[in-house]
Amino acid sequence: xxxxxxxxxxTEDAVALDGVAKRFGEVRALDGISFTVAxxxxxxxxxxxxxxxxxxxxxxxxxxxxxxxxxxVLGLDVVRDLWALRRRVGYMxxxxxxxxxxxxxxxxxFFASVFGTTLKAEYELIAPIYRQxxxxxxxxxGALSGGMKxxxxxxxxxxxxxxxxxxxxxxxxxxxxxxxEFWDLLAELRxxxxxxxxxxxxxxxxxxxxxxxxIAGGRILxxxxxxxxxxxxxxxxxxxxxxxxxxxxxALRRHPHARSVFPFGDELHYTDDRAGADPAxxxxxxxxxxxxxxxxxxxxxxxxxxxxxxxxxxMEAPEGAAA
Amino acid sequence: xxxGAAIEALGxxxxxxxxxxxxxxxxxxxxxxxxxxxxxxxxxxxxxxxxxxGVLAPTxxxxxxxxxxxYAEAEEVKRRIGYMSQRFSLYEDLTVRENIALYGGIxxxxxxxxxxxxxxxxxxxxxxxxxxxLVRSLPLGWRQKLAFSVAMIxxxxxxxxxxxxxxxxxxTRRQxxxxxxxxxxxxxxxxxxxxxxxxxxxxxxVSIMVAGRIAALGTPDELKREFGAASIDEVFxxxxxxxxxxxxxx
Numbered sequence: 001x002x003x004x005x006x007x008x009x010x011t012e013d014a015v016a017l018d019g020v021a022k023r024f025g026e027v028r029a030l031d032g033i034s035f036t037v038a039x040x041x042x043x044x045x046x047x048x049x050x051x052x053x054x055x056x057x058x059x060x061x062x063x064x065x066x067x068x069x070x071x072x073v074l075g076l077d078v079v080r081d082l083w084a085l086r087r088r089v090g091y092m093x094x095x096x097x098x099x100x101x102x103x104x105x106x107x108x109x110f111f112a113s114v115f116g117t118t119l120k121a122e123y124e125l126i127a128p129i130y131r132q133x134x135x136x137x138x139x140x141x142g143a144l145s146g147g148m149k150x151x152x153x154x155x156x157x158x159x160x161x162x163x164x165x166x167x168x169x170x171x172x173x174x175x176x177x178x179x180x181e182f183w184d185l186l187a188e189l190r191x192x193x194x195x196x197x198x199x200x201x202x203x204x205x206x207x208x209x210x211x212x213x214x215i216a217g218g219r220i221l222x223x224x225x226x227x228x229x230x231x232x233x234x235x236x237x238x239x240x241x242x243x244x245x246x247x248x249x250x251a252l253r254r255h256p257h258a259r260s261v262f263p264f265g266d267e268l269h270y271t272d273d274r275a276g277a278d279p280a281x282x283x284x285x286x287x288x289x290x291x292x293x294x295x296x297x298x299x300x301x302x303x304x305x306x307x308x309x310x311x312x313x314x315m316e317a318p319e320g321a322a323a
Numbered sequence: 324x325x326x327g328a329a330i331e332a333l334g335x336x337x338x339x340x341x342x343x344x345x346x347x348x349x350x351x352x353x354x355x356x357x358x359x360x361x362x363x364x365x366x367x368x369x370x371x372x373x374x375x376x377g378v379l380a381p382t383x384x385x386x387x388x389x390x391x392x393x394y395a396e397a398e399e400v401k402r403r404i405g406y407m408s409q410r411f412s413l414y415e416d417l418t419v420r421e422n423i424a425l426y427g428g429i430x431x432x433x434x435x436x437x438x439x440x441x442x443x444x445x446x447x448x449x450x451x452x453x454x455x456x457l458v459r460s461l462p463l464g465w466r467q468k469l470a471f472s473v474a475m476i477x478x479x480x481x482x483x484x485x486x487x488x489x490x491x492x493x494x495t496r497r498q499x500x501x502x503x504x505x506x507x508x509x510x511x512x513x514x515x516x517x518x519x520x521x522x523x524x525x526x527x528x529v530s531i532m533v534a535g536r537i538a539a540l541g542t543p544d545e546l547k548r549e550f551g552a553a554s555i556d557e558v559f560x561x562x563x564x565x566x567x568x569x570x571x572x573x
Contacts, residue, residue, distance in 0.1 A: 048491060145364045177559065246504045262494075266524040
């Protein structure tokens, strides 16, 4: 709930931000961001390209200084204590950041050596992930597939035993199956006690986080457990199925109480503008409207809102209009 | 294969040394169809697309696009297709208007045609006020909508879209798909790749590539029935990881 935002940051928090802002020229990349992350949590930032996710991650990993506000990671100030902090955070940037001309094994050994350790010494720690790419240890990193590159980058971010891991869009451009496998790895790391802060543009990944922050236009729209975000959807929501979907969308938009109509996989999601109206009643009314428009065969049922429904409703709200 | 198909591939194959990236794929796409071309990273999608747009020669097999052989009549084909990739579709250091003029010129439109189409395009996108701004300064979603319109500037018969919506916000992603539907309704064939499985459901038909071959092809409903799956996502997981993908789907 919003209590998470209002809570006074304590030294117990793995991450605590208060009013962090950053601008680049005219662009407000971050516009007063406050949140806390508890130790051992997987905390997700969900938002589109340009939302401010990368700027936020660079501040959290001491690579960028905020214009205003305070940010502490593991109890250390990201500006004052940067040298102490850098040894203790693992960071996987959004762009592929490894050495493409070095082999898989050479990349891991290089990152280990930067932190004064070796692949051999840390092998057990990274083994659950490293074993999956070990058959290709002689291959140049640049020649790996997308999913393999991500696993290698994760090994390199973990090899110095960080207390907290920052992953900036680790699954962007990665296929749906490799994305699942990557999240399975994160769940294993979390089970080992690691705190993980991760960003993604894929709404379907929210369910893998303990809590998520929806972010757009440099602002946090909402912070909550993933299940609670959909449950708080403020308006009646219907799922509609039927043939000729492009025309069906137009017909639904002609309903006098249509707030929004969007395709959602093999369904359409219709949001009614009457807060508190009985969803079953709205459904039969909308079905009758569709029948009068020549879509008697369309199936209309009340639906549970998901993260993506909530995200779009928040983006469309006047406050989120900047996005 | 039908004579009127927009795209036809017959045993299309590409090897790189000992590695077969695309392994004798055969399929056809009808005119005005929205065809989703799915596959895991490394399954061979990009290699297949590069052959279909005539920038990579096949090792064997043939491809016809817009009724012409992609290799024997490459220049004829290029005039009849549009192409947009997730990156590098527009010149970031040029303005919106300059990008439109550049692509219009490349496709041989006259100055009058460019001006008329640029005006219509900017108006339909609601970009008129941003026409003289640099593309670099546009949000990603706007850039992708512009790139799609630019790929359509010469009114191609077929447009190839390679991951056009990656990273784009959920509202703009859906607006993008309405542009796709509008193009298809106007008779343009749309060949599109995506990692968003909900978008696979928006296609008339989809194919799923696994290890260089087409492992499944049909309408989204047909594929779900065939695999007894509730969603294309589930079909995709089963095909891409036949050994144990099922439990990961849970």
